[in-house]
Amino acid sequence: MILKNALVLQNSTSEVKKADLRIEDGKISEIGKIEEDGVNLSGKLIMPAFYNTHTHAAMTIMRGISDDNPFDVWLFKKVLPIEDKLNGKMVYYGTMLAMMEMASKGIAGFVDMYFFLDDVARAVEDFGMRAFVTRGLVDEGGDDNGRLEENLDFARRWNGKGLIKAGFGPHAPYSCSKEYLKKISDVAKVEGLPVHIHLYEASWEREKYDYREVLKIFEDVKLIVAHAVQFEDDEIRDLAKENIFVSHNPSSNLKLGNGVAKIAKMLKEGVNVSLGTDGAASNNSLDIWHEMRLATLLQKMKDPESMKIHQALEMASESGAKVFGINAGRIEIGMDADLIVIDLDKPHYKPIDRIKSHIVHSGMASDVFATMVAGRWIYYDGEFPTIDESKVVEEFEREYEVLMQGDGS
Numbered sequence: 149m150i151l152k153n154a155l156v157l158q159n160s161t162s163e164v165k166k167a168d169l170r171i172e173d174g175k176i177s178e179i180g181k182i183e184e185d186g187v188n189l190s191g192k193l194i195m196p197a198f199y200n201t202h203t204h205a206a207m208t209i210m211r212g213i214s215d216d217n218p219f220d221v222w223l224f225k226k227v228l229p230i231e232d233k234l235n236g237k238m239v240y241y242g243t244m245l246a247m248m249e250m251a252s253k254g255i256a257g258f259v260d261m262y263f264f265l266d267d268v269a270r271a272v273e274d275f276g277m278r279a280f281v282t283r284g285l286v287d288e289g290g291d292d293n294g295r296l297e298e299n300l301d302f303a304r305r306w307n308g309k310g311l312i313k314a315g316f317g318p319h320a321p322y323s324c325s326k327e328y329l330k331k332i333s334d335v336a337k338v339e340g341l342p343v344h345i346h347l348y349e350a351s352w353e354r355e356k357y358d359y360r361e362v363l364k365i366f367e368d369v370k371l372i373v374a375h376a377v378q379f380e381d382d383e384i385r386d387l388a389k390e391n392i393f394v395s396h397n398p399s400s401n402l403k404l405g406n407g408v409a410k411i412a413k414m415l416k417e418g419v420n421v422s423l424g425t426d427g428a429a430s431n432n433s434l435d436i437w438h439e440m441r442l443a444t445l446l447q448k449m450k451d452p453e454s455m456k457i458h459q460a461l462e463m464a465s466e467s468g469a470k471v472f473g474i475n476a477g478r479i480e481i482g483m484d485a486d487l488i489v490i491d492l493d494k495p496h497y498k499p500i501d502r503i504k505s506h507i508v509h510s511g512m513a514s515d516v517f518a519t520m521v522a523g524r525w526i527y528y529d530g531e532f533p534t535i536d537e538s539k540v541v542e543e544f545e546r547e548y549e550v551l552m553q554g555d556g557s
């Protein structure tokens with residue numbers, strides 16, 4: 149495939165230039181003037197795709213369920229009782245709908261924590277997106293009801309199948325015992341797979357456990373840390389490790405009243421920080437454009453120099469690719485072709501010579517014309533070429549009805 153006549157932003161620090169791209173076997177194989185016919189993308193910009201490094205995709209089925217409650221009420225009174233009633237089909241279509249939303253907003257891959265993992269993985273396979281799939285693990289009352297076993301069985305069957313990667317998803321140190329976390333760490337080490345956990349999201353978590361103990365338990369595994377809101381200045385250095393990847397979820401953190409993570413400080417200390425949306429029950433959109441801008445503005449609240457354009461772009465793209473451990477996030481020969489095409493023919497992209505600033509501060513998800521994952525379009529000009537869009541929406545709505553009837557509301 150040859151993409152022609154577009155402007156190209158190769159990475160967060162490079163300048164926008166005019167170039168054609170050749171895509172072969174899912175990778176970028178040529179950048180420059182190509183004298184062959186191809187897809188004409190004049191008036192558009194090609195840049196590295198975005199990654200959503202923390203979500204619970206199937207929670208689209210609970211979007212808007214609890215908009216004005218504190219975190220504990222949201223989780224224990226609203227979300228968990230409904231999750232008890234979910235089945236695999238609901239999770240499949242909830243995940244499908246989430247991927248439609250994400251693909252249309254320029255997201256090439258997501259890190260998930262949920263259950264009914266086979267249904268999540270089948271949806272991901274059918275859609276053609278990248279996903280890091282982990283099972284939510286808890287052991288309340290000292291019994292995990294076979295969840296870790298289930299997670300392990302899933303990981304062995306699905307890790308590395310197509311674009312799917314597997315990991316382990318201990319929910320949080322307040323819902324998992326220390327012994328259980330150690331067991332998970334041991335299994336993850338043996339399997340060579342990452343662990344995805346919520347850490348220091350709410351302020352009350354500081355009284356329940358010490359984050360140092362958790363980092364110590366997982367010191368030998370790749371650790372994807374969601375939220376990290378409650379870390380103090382002098383503690384942030386502890387997150388600056390090669391094996392730790394912080395997923396910053398500013399909308400969810402604000403909406404649930406958990407606060408603002410010290411992201412500028414983290415970047416200064418060399419912490420790997422990428423962006424996540426969290427689930428649609430706490431955000432409520434799966435929109436990395438929105439998170440990128442909000443993340444920037446929140447850090448600028450007290451110091452406008454604290455977050456630069458290139459840092460925001462890097463968190464959304466290249467740093468997300470690093471979480472997946474893939475050779476993507478930049479447009480270079482030999483790298484995976486995870487790309488987005490942005491329609492520049494909009495008033496908010498003028499003047500045209502400051503495009504990078506516009507992407508962060510005036511751009512929006514609806515500017516995405518197309519999204520490519522590993523050389524294949526998963527969204528193109530308003531359509532989803534890999535799925536039957538109307539069937540997915542219809543089935544999603546039917547499953548939602550069934551779920552709500554079961555809830556009696």
Ligand SMILES: [Zn+2]
Nearest residue numbers: 346374426427
């Ligand atoms: Zn979460």
